[in-house]
Amino acid sequence: MKLNTIKPAEGATKAGKRVGRGIGSGSGKTCGRGHKGQKSRSGGFHKVGFEGGQLPIHKRLPKYGFTSKMADTRAELCLYHLNSVDATDIDLNYLIENNLVKRGVTKVKVINTGSIEKAVNLKGLQVTKGAQEAIEKAGGKVE
8 A cells, every 4th residue: 555545535525615606506606605705705804702792691590509509498208218217207397407408498398319217207398209119018107
């Protein structure tokens, strides 16, 4: 094999579009640029992100991450966390006092992650369907 014999694979290259070569070429006269306007002119371009003088989106949006204020008042609790609890009656105040959820939390949802071996009674807590079935199967109840 010699360098002067190397060719691209069949069908890998395509002839460039010959613009401005008459009406029969399919891209004559306006050369596929349409009629008038900045983009039809030679040298007619604008900066990336330019929106015609309107404040661009990259300047309108905040430059830092978003944190929900609701996240401070909500918490999730896994089923296996309830195994380590000593009490049988569990409510929001009990969870806060025993550092299972942060202070300031107003709603807690128990989710079906892990398993529960003992009977517990939940009061005033949200529970997923799967978690409720597991709690009732272990002999507990949800109020």
